[in-house]
Structures are given as structure tokens and as C-alpha cells.
Amino acid sequence: MTEPLLQLSDVHTHIGPYHILHGVDFAVPAGELTMLLGRNGAGKSTTLRTIMGLWQASSGRIHFDGSDITTWSTPDIARAGIAYVPEAMGIFTDLTVRENIVLAARSGPVDKTRLDWILGLFPALKRFWNLPAGNLSGGQKQMLAIARAIAEPRRLLLIDEPTKGLAPVMVRSMIEAFKALKASGETILLVEQNFYAASALGDNVIVMDDGRIVHSGAMSDLVADKDMQQRLLGLSLDAHQ
Amino acid sequence: MTSSPALPLPFDETRRRGGLLTGLLSSDLPRSRALSFILLAIFVLLAATPFLFSGSQPVGTAAKICVFIVLVASYDLLLGYSGIVSFAHTMFFGIGGYGIAIALERMGPTWSSAAIGLIAALALSAVLAIAIGLLSLRVRAIFFSMITLAVATAAAVLASQLSEITGGEDGLSFQLPPALRPAFRLFSEPVFGTMINGRLLAYYLVFVVSLLVFLALLRIVNSPFGRVLQAIRENEFRAEALGYRVVAYRTAASVISALAATIAGALMALWLRYNGPDTTLSFSIMIDILLMVVIGGMGTMYGAVIGAALFVLAQSYLQVLMGAGSAALAGIPLLPNLIHPDRWLLWLGALFIISVYAFPGGVVGRLRQGKS
Amino acid sequence: MSDMAAPSSAPAELPRAKTDWLPLLLIPALGLLALPFVGSPSTWVTLTVAGLAMGMMIFLMASGLTLVFGLMDIINFGHGVFISLGAYATLLVLGPLAGWALSDSIGLNLALLGLCILVAMGVTALAGAVFERVIVRPVYGSHLKQILVTMGGLIVTEQLIHAIWGASPIPIPLPQSLRGAFVLGDIVMERYRVIAVVIGLVVFMGMQLILNRTRIGLLIRAGVENPEMVEALGYRIRRLFVSVFIAGSALAGLGGVMWAFYRQTLTAGMGMEVMVLVFIVIIIGGLGSVGGCFVGSILVALVANYVGFIEPKLALISNILVMALVLVWRPQGLFPVARR
Numbered sequence: 001m002t003e004p005l006l007q008l009s010d011v012h013t014h015i016g017p018y019h020i021l022h023g024v025d026f027a028v029p030a031g032e033l034t035m036l037l038g039r040n041g042a043g044k045s046t047t048l049r050t051i052m053g054l055w056q057a058s059s060g061r062i063h064f065d066g067s068d069i070t071t072w073s074t075p076d077i078a079r080a081g082i083a084y085v086p087e088a089m090g091i092f093t094d095l096t097v098r099e100n101i102v103l104a105a106r107s108g109p110v111d112k113t114r115l116d117w118i119l120g121l122f123p124a125l126k127r128f129w130n131l132p133a134g135n136l137s138g139g140q141k142q143m144l145a146i147a148r149a150i151a152e153p154r155r156l157l158l159i160d161e162p163t164k165g166l167a168p169v170m171v172r173s174m175i176e177a178f179k180a181l182k183a184s185g186e187t188i189l190l191v192e193q194n195f196y197a198a199s200a201l202g203d204n205v206i207v208m209d210d211g212r213i214v215h216s217g218a219m220s221d222l223v224a225d226k227d228m229q230q231r232l233l234g235l236s237l238d239a240h241q
Numbered sequence: 242m243t244s245s246p247a248l249p250l251p252f253d254e255t256r257r258r259g260g261l262l263t264g265l266l267s268s269d270l271p272r273s274r275a276l277s278f279i280l281l282a283i284f285v286l287l288a289a290t291p292f293l294f295s296g297s298q299p300v301g302t303a304a305k306i307c308v309f310i311v312l313v314a315s316y317d318l319l320l321g322y323s324g325i326v327s328f329a330h331t332m333f334f335g336i337g338g339y340g341i342a343i344a345l346e347r348m349g350p351t352w353s354s355a356a357i358g359l360i361a362a363l364a365l366s367a368v369l370a371i372a373i374g375l376l377s378l379r380v381r382a383i384f385f386s387m388i389t390l391a392v393a394t395a396a397a398v399l400a401s402q403l404s405e406i407t408g409g410e411d412g413l414s415f416q417l418p419p420a421l422r423p424a425f426r427l428f429s430e431p432v433f434g435t436m437i438n439g440r441l442l443a444y445y446l447v448f449v450v451s452l453l454v455f456l457a458l459l460r461i462v463n464s465p466f467g468r469v470l471q472a473i474r475e476n477e478f479r480a481e482a483l484g485y486r487v488v489a490y491r492t493a494a495s496v497i498s499a500l501a502a503t504i505a506g507a508l509m510a511l512w513l514r515y516n517g518p519d520t521t522l523s524f525s526i527m528i529d530i531l532l533m534v535v536i537g538g539m540g541t542m543y544g545a546v547i548g549a550a551l552f553v554l555a556q557s558y559l560q561v562l563m564g565a566g567s568a569a570l571a572g573i574p575l576l577p578n579l580i581h582p583d584r585w586l587l588w589l590g591a592l593f594i595i596s597v598y599a600f601p602g603g604v605v606g607r608l609r610q611g612k613s
Numbered sequence: 614m615s616d617m618a619a620p621s622s623a624p625a626e627l628p629r630a631k632t633d634w635l636p637l638l639l640i641p642a643l644g645l646l647a648l649p650f651v652g653s654p655s656t657w658v659t660l661t662v663a664g665l666a667m668g669m670m671i672f673l674m675a676s677g678l679t680l681v682f683g684l685m686d687i688i689n690f691g692h693g694v695f696i697s698l699g700a701y702a703t704l705l706v707l708g709p710l711a712g713w714a715l716s717d718s719i720g721l722n723l724a725l726l727g728l729c730i731l732v733a734m735g736v737t738a739l740a741g742a743v744f745e746r747v748i749v750r751p752v753y754g755s756h757l758k759q760i761l762v763t764m765g766g767l768i769v770t771e772q773l774i775h776a777i778w779g780a781s782p783i784p785i786p787l788p789q790s791l792r793g794a795f796v797l798g799d800i801v802m803e804r805y806r807v808i809a810v811v812i813g814l815v816v817f818m819g820m821q822l823i824l825n826r827t828r829i830g831l832l833i834r835a836g837v838e839n840p841e842m843v844e845a846l847g848y849r850i851r852r853l854f855v856s857v858f859i860a861g862s863a864l865a866g867l868g869g870v871m872w873a874f875y876r877q878t879l880t881a882g883m884g885m886e887v888m889v890l891v892f893i894v895i896i897i898g899g900l901g902s903v904g905g906c907f908v909g910s911i912l913v914a915l916v917a918n919y920v921g922f923i924e925p926k927l928a929l930i931s932n933i934l935v936m937a938l939v940l941v942w943r944p945q946g947l948f949p950v951a952r953r
Contacts, residue, residue: 052845054841054844054845073844073849074841074844074845075844075847075848075849075850078844078845078846078847079847084845086842086845090839090841090842090845092834092835092838092839092842093838094834094835094837094838094950095831095834095835095838099831102828102831103828103831103832103835103843103846104846106846106847106848148846320757324757326757326760326761380944381756382756382757382760383682383688383756383760383900384896386688386690386760387892387893387895387896388896388936390888390889390892391889391892391893391932391933391936392933394889395930395932395933398930399930402926403926524885528764528768531761531764532768535761575776575777578776578777579776581776583775583780584772584775584776586768586772587768587769587772587773587775587776589768590765590768590769590772591765591769593761593765593768594748594762594765594766594769597752597758597761597762597765598751598752598762
């Protein structure tokens with residue numbers, strides 16, 4: 001097997017006086033979609049924020065594409081090719097949809113065919129193109145957040161709970177969009193609580209609890225093994241259907 | 242005579258002599274030999290100034306130190322203990338000064354008019370402090386600072402505009418009750434070579450009231466109330482979660498601080514037999530207070546004593562020193578300007594910045610650290 | 614920016630943006646309200662022009678501060694000293710070029726004003742860079758320390774001004790042809806005030822252009838709303854912040870020059886004196902909002918001028934009253950910034 005694109009080794013993170021991550025180890029292989037599952041407060045969002053440099057890891061190493069990025073600043077990590085969609089989406093509501101995407105494309109104007117492809121994935125954005133993003137609905141904001149992350153080709157997408165609080169129809173179109181992204185060869189690390197969405201998308205699955213990795217393997221194995229689902233995820237399958 | 246019977250003593254009084262001193266200081270001892278020595282020296286010097294030095298300047302300096310100790314200590318209750326940056330402290334200082342000045346000027350130089358003036362001033366200060374507190378302490382600290390700055394400026398403008406009442410820019414000069422006038426003699430003979438006249442009584446009035454107010458403030462910050470204030474300062478949300486009503490506590494701290502500042506203002510006016518915008522209301526006094534509290538040491542109370550003494554002495558005597566230095570450097574460009582006697586504030590300002598960065602505990606914190 | 618045309622096949626029916634017009638309407642409403650109290654229309658015009666001029670100057674001085682706060686959550690209580698510094702920097706030009714001020718040539722006079730502005734902005738930009746590095750940077754994150762330490766910076770810089778230029782007030786003459794007034798019938802408009810309005814409007818429009826049409830402007834607006842996300846997109850917000858801090862200081866310097874010629878006297882404390890108005894304005898406008906700052910400046914200055922004419926004793930109190938009323942109506946200011 002080739003070197004994974006992203007590798008976390010024994011990462012600990014403290015937020016103020018609280019010890020959140022207790023030695024997180026996992027790898028994200030290139031070109032695949034890896035799901036990060038776990039209940040609320042398991043440390044999933046903290047893991048993404050630590051990778052992004054928004055929290056500083058107190059020990060352990062994070063390697064991305066052969067470089068040790070553990071102590072890099074957030075902008076440098078972003079420049080290395082990691083795009084991040086936070087749970088709160090981080091939309092600039094005062095800026096128009098267009099301006100949000102313009103900012104995300106650091107190296108200049110967005111390529112026309114790429115833009116058409118993105119707007120093909122999220123057609124709703126077209127209608128709001130020159131309006132402040134604050135006018136968008138929750139699902140549309142989520143679409144904009146993801147569109148922004150892929151405005152330019154990136155090596156890795158970190159996406160935090162994109163289906164949270166969305167209507168079922170929105171969840172389904174979001175899943176379609178991720179399938180398309182996957183098909184285009186993007187490497188994605190996706191945090192989810194919705195096992196239905198996760199099982200439809202994931203190549204690999206990582207399960208966290210209490211700031212530790214409690215399981216990692218192929219998604220197909222977890223989907224097939226009901227006992228393991230019950231043990232690792234409790235009632236999450238029913239709760240989110 | 243000072244420990245208020247209404248407040249339970251928060252410690253065991255075991256030894257008799259140590260107990261009395263500890264009681265007066267509310268168990269909040271200096272905790273450093275050097276600091277104890279300096280505080281004792283300041284106390285003795287202030288207590289004996291009229292007998293130690295001749296002339297009016299030393300007594301005037303000593304009275305100013307006393308008043309500023311109260312003013313700065315009351316500000317420390319806000320800044321150091323509650324983490325509130327208010328720029329309206331001089332407004333309360335001014336209210337105290339104008340209360341005394343207006344009452345004595347209008348109603349004649351009697352003790353009862355002084356009392357009426359003081360009570361009216363205290364009432365006005367309390368109402369204003371409650372209003373400002375309730376309206377703006379629930380917003381972010383920055384808003385509070387800006388709003389108090391605006392209110393204080395408005396108060397200063399108001400005082401200079403309402404000249405029929407306040408004397409405008411010229412301020413008010415007034416007569417003191419007879420017992421405090423220079424011509425008054427308590428004894429016909431001098432005591433220890435010093436005549437006990439009304440001026441000297443006025444000084445001791447300032448000294449004793451300042452001492453009492455300072456000890457009361459020390460008691461307050463060491464009471465359970467003071468500890469809640471510090472808990473709020475450290476972590477507002479946690480204190481709120483523990484069930485403390487943060488706004489109420491902060492407003493109470495503002496009111497106490499305002500009342501003490503009002504008393505300080507009243508003392509200042511009594512001592513100077515004058516009150517005007519420049520002596521109590523100006524923004525430069527607010528800056529002076531900030532310098533004193535930070536250089537002395539925020540959140541220590543004793544810092545107010547050190548800060549006020551250091552600052553007032555520097556104001557009165559550092560300039561002489563700098564004058565000499567400036568003359569010695571004559572001929573070099575700019576340098577003599579920098580240590581020109583009028584530039585003493587430049588160096589205190591620099592000391593202030595360094596204090597905020599490097600010694601958040603100011604002089605007091607430094608001395609206490611040096612001990613351990 | 615013309616890099617992205619509207620995407621192909623936009624549907625005909627577009628949702629409309631909701632623009633918040635109410636605060637803007639306050640300005641004409643206030644003007645109309647004041648008219649019957651002032652009485653004579655010609656006096657009203659004079660007062661309005663004076664108010665607008667003052668408003669523009671306050672806006673120049675306040676705009677940088679509000680952006681600095683919005684971007685990094687840093688409040689600079691020493692901002693006023695850049696105003697004073699800018700004002701004193703005019704002496705660097707007025708000294709050697711005193712002749713230009715006495716000349717009758719309007720071109721030479723305006724060139725002198727322009728040169729004063731350039732030099733003052735250069736000086737205050739430099740001072741801003743030093744101030745940010747030495748005073749502000751060590752206390753990122755702690756508001757209490759920021760307030761204290763920037764006050765300290767103010768004290769020291771004011772004293773340095775005294776050390777360099779002396780402590781007594783310095784009169785500065787307005788260039789010859791900028792004195793006097795334009796008279797239209799019985800309406801009198803002081804020339805310098807008209808110039809101040811023009812310069813203020815030009816700067817405001819320039820800022821709007823930069824904020825809305827350039828990438829750096831987009832970054833500033835985005836950073837005011839969510840600095841963390843700007844970093845996650847790969848931009849170094851610290852660098853952006855330093856540039857805005859320096860630009861804000863330079864704008865304060867520009868405001869200082871305008872203010873100095875308006876008062877025709879220099880004192881080291883002149884900056885701190887207007888800071889009260891500046892703070893009121895940025896609170897009214899909504900911390901971090903340039904548009905709010907603009908509307909707030911004009912509002913405050915107009916009220917001060919009208920009230921100053923109708924009942925002079927209430928002039929400065931009136932600002933507090935305006936602030937209180939606005940905060941009762943909109944507790945976060947006229948144009949609250951999304952994040953706060």
C-alpha cells in the first residue's frame with residue numbers, strides 16, 4: 001500500500017484546561033472517502049480543527065503528503081492543499097455568493113469549466129449568485145461552503161457534519177454531490193453522525209469515542225456487521241433515519 | 242475603632258496584638274518585609290508630616306497623597322478586583338468635590354452644610370453608578386470603557402457649562418467651618434514646636450477619613466463579596482453558572498467604588514478650599530489614577546498606597562531631579578527635551594506600559610515576589 | 614472584479630437583496646426635524662454644511678479604528694494620538710513652505726494642503742506600524758490589557774509630541790484662499806468646510822470601492838465577520854490586520870490634518886479630545902462597520918451642530934443622548950456586524 005495522504009500519529013489536543021484528544025492515530029488514503037463517526041463530544045470536530053491548525057496539537061505528529069504539518073500555521077496548512085468546511089460552515093454572510101467563491105480561489109479567477117461543474121453540483125447557488133450569502137437557507141449555505149472548498153483543486157477536503165440539521169431531501173442531494181466529488185477523485189475526510197449518509201458514501205470508516213479511535217476499517221465491513229454497529233455507534237442508525 | 246461590627250471577621254483572632262493589626266488590615270497583610278517597611282514608612286510620614294516638615298508644601302503633598310490613596314484604592318476595587326475599566330471615576334471624584342464646594346459656598350461655612358453637601362453628593366454618585374452599571378455592565382468590557390469615557394466627558398462639559406451653580410471653568414472657592422481655618426487655635430501654645438491650628442486639623446481630618454475609607458475598602462475586598470468579584474473577573478461565565486448574578490455584583494462594586502471616590506473628592510475640596518474642573522474632573526486626573534493603580538499594583542489595595550505616594554512625590558519632586566539632569570545634558574539635541582522637568586509623565590507612561598507587560602502586580606507584586 | 618461573469622443560464626426571477634435603509638433615512642429625517650427649530654433656512658444650510666464637514670472629519674478618524682476592532686477584536690484607546698501626530702506633522706510642511714500658505718494662488722494653497730496630508734499620512738502610517746509592533750502585539754487577546762497599554766502608548770506619544778514640538782499650543786494659519794466663505798444669496802458656506810466635505814466623501818467612496826471591488830477589500834470584510842475562516846482559506850490574517858492598522862493610523866493622520874486646519878491650533882491633547890466623539894460614533898455605527906461609522910459620524914456631527922445652535926449648553930450632552938437612543942433602538946449599533 002502506498003503512503004497515506006494524511007497520517008495522524010498519537011495526537012493529543014488540549015483546549016484550555018481540558019484534554020480533548022487522547023492519542024489519535026489514523027490515516028486517510030489518497031483518492032478515497034473516509035468517514036469519521038462518533039457520538040457528540042467524541043472529538044471529531046476537534047480532530048479536524050487540530051489537522052487544520054486551528055487548535056495546536058499538544059503532542060503527536062500530523063503528516064500531510066510527506067510533510068510534518070503539526071506546527072504549521074492555519075494559512076500554511078490551507079496552502080499545502082487542505083480545504084476545510086467547519087461545522088458552522090463559516091460562510092461570509094455579508095459577502096455575495098460570488099464573492100465567497102472568489103475569495104476561496106486564492107490563485108485567481110475560477111476556471112470557467114470548473115465553475116460550471118461546481119454549479120452543476122449545487123444549482124441553487126446560481127439563483128443567489130450576486131446576493132449576500134446571508135440570504136441563503138441552511139442547506140444552501142452548506143452547499144456554498146462545500147463549493148467554496150472545491151473552488152480550486154485541493155488535495156484533501158475536511159468536511160464537518162454537512163448534513164446536520166438539513167431536511168431529508170437536502171441530505172439526499174448532498175449525498176449525490178459527495179458521490180460526484182468522490183467520482184472525480186477527490187480525497188475527503190468527512191465527519192458524520194448520520195450513519196445512513198455515511199454508509200452510502202464511505203470507503204473507509206473511523207469511529208471515535210472520548211477522544212480516541214475505537215475502530216477503523218473498511219465501510220463495507222461495518223455495514224455488514226450489525227453487532228459491531230450496535231456496539232460502536234449505539235442507536236445512531238435508528239436515531240438518524 | 243475601625244472594624245465595623247456589622248461584618249463578621251473572616252478569621253480567628255488568636256493573638257492579641259497581632260490580632261488587632263490583622264483585624265484592621267482584614268487579614269490581608271503586606272506579605273513582604275520590604276513592602277511592610279515601605280507601607281509603615283508611608284503611614285508614619287503621613288501621620289507626622291505637620292510635625293516633621295515646615296512650610297505648606299509638604300503638608301499639601303501629604304494631603305494630596307492621602308486623598309489619592311482613597312481615590313486609587315477605590316479604582317482598584319473596579320479595575321484590579323472586578324476587571325472593569327471605567328473612565329468615569331473622576332466624575333464621582335468631581336461630584337464629591339462639587340458637593341462640598343456648592344454646599345459650603347451657598348449655605349455658609351458650617352459643618353451641617355458640609356454634611357448636606359456630602360450626603361447629596363453620595364446620593365447622586367450612587368444613583369449615577371447604578372444607572373451606568375445596570376445599563377452598560379451587561380455589554381462587553383470595551384463598550385463599558387467607551388461609554389464611561391463619553392459619560393465622564395459629558396459630566397465635565399456639564400460642570401463647566403452650568404457656571405451659575407459650579408462656577409464654570411473658574412470653579413468655586415469657599416470658606417471652611419471655623420475650626421478648620423488657619424486662624425483657629427486649638428491650644429494657645431505650640432505642641433512639639435508646631436502650632437495646632439485649623440489647617441493642621443483639616444489635614445488630620447483628611448488623614449483619618451482617608452485611613453478609615455482605605456481600611457473599609459480593604460475589608461470589602463477581603464470579604465466574601467470581594468472574593469465573588471474576583472471570581473467574576475477570572476471567569477465571568479463560570480461565576481454566572483455558579484449562580485452569582487454578575488451584573489448585580491459588578492454594579493455593587495461600581496457603587497462602592499463611586500462612593501469612596503466621592504468621599505475622596507469631598508476631602509480634596511475641603512483641603513484645597515476650592516473645587517474646579519481641573520482639580521477633580523479633568524481627563525488627565527483619570528490618566529493619573531490609571532498610572533498610579535497600575536504602577537502600584539492592580540488588585541492589591543496596597544498598590545494604591547505605593548502608587549499614589551510614588552506618583553504624587555514624582556509630580557512634586559521628580560521634576561527637580563529631571564531639571565538637573567536636563568541642564569547637564571544641555572547642547573545635545575532632543576535628549577534634554579526628553580528629560581525636561583515637564584516630561585516626567587513620559588517616563589511614568591513608559592513605566593506604566595512596562596508594568597502592564599511585565600509586572601501585572603506592579604510594585605507590590607514585585608516586592609511580594611522578591612520575598613518568596 | 615470582472616473575473617467571474619454571472620454563471621450561464623441564470624433564471625429570470627432573482628430573489629432581491631434586503632438592504633437596510635432605515636439608518637440612512639435617519640440623516641434626512643434629522644435634518645428636516647431640525648429645520649423648524651433652527652428657523653431660518655439659510656442658517657440651516659450653514660449648520661448642515663458645518664455638520665457634514667465635521668462628520669466627515671470624525672469619519673476619517675474613526676473608520677480605521679472600527680475596522681481594526683472588527684478584524685482582530687482589538688481596541689486601540691491610543692488611536693487619538695495618531696490624530697494629534699497627523700496634525701503636528703503639518704508643521705513639517707508648513708515650516709519650509711510657509712510662503713505657499715500666504716500665496717493667493719488657490720493651486721499653490723491646495724497643493725500645500727495635499728502635501729500636508731501626504732506627509733501626515735506617511736508619519737502616522739509609520740507611527741502606526743511601530744505602535745502595532747511595540748504596544749499592541751504583545752497584548753493580543755486581553756481587552757483589559759489592551760485598554761491599559763494603548764492608554765499608556767497614548768500618554769507616552771503625547772509626551773513625545775511635547776518633547777519634539779513643545780508643550781504650548783501652536784497656531785497654524787489656514788492657507789490664504791481656503792479662508793472665507795462661498796456666499797449664495799443669504800446662504801454662507803465656509804470654504805474650508807466644503808473642502809472637508811469633498812475630501813471626506815472622496816475617502817469614503819475610495820474605501821467603499823476598495824472594500825467592495827478589490828480582493829483585499831473582500832478579505833477585510835470577510836475577516837471582520839469570521840477571521841478564523843479567512844485563515845482556513847489560506848490567507849494570513851495577521852498581515853492583513855497589520856496593514857489595516859497602518860491604514861487606519863494613516864486615515865487618523867489625515868483626519869488630524871483636516872481637524873488641525875479646522876481648529877487652526879495644535880495641541881497634543883486634541884486627538885484625545887475628539888476620541889470621545891470617535892468612540893460614540895463607532896458604537897452607534899456598530900463596531901466593525903464602515904458604513905455604520907459613516908452614518909454615525911454624520912448623525913453625531915449634525916446633532917451637535919443643530920443642538921449647538923438651538924441650545925449651546927446641550928451640545929456635547931446631545932451626543933450621549935443620540936448614542937443612548939440608537940442603542941435603545943439597536944443595541945448592537947445601526948449596522949451590527951454579523952459575528953457580534
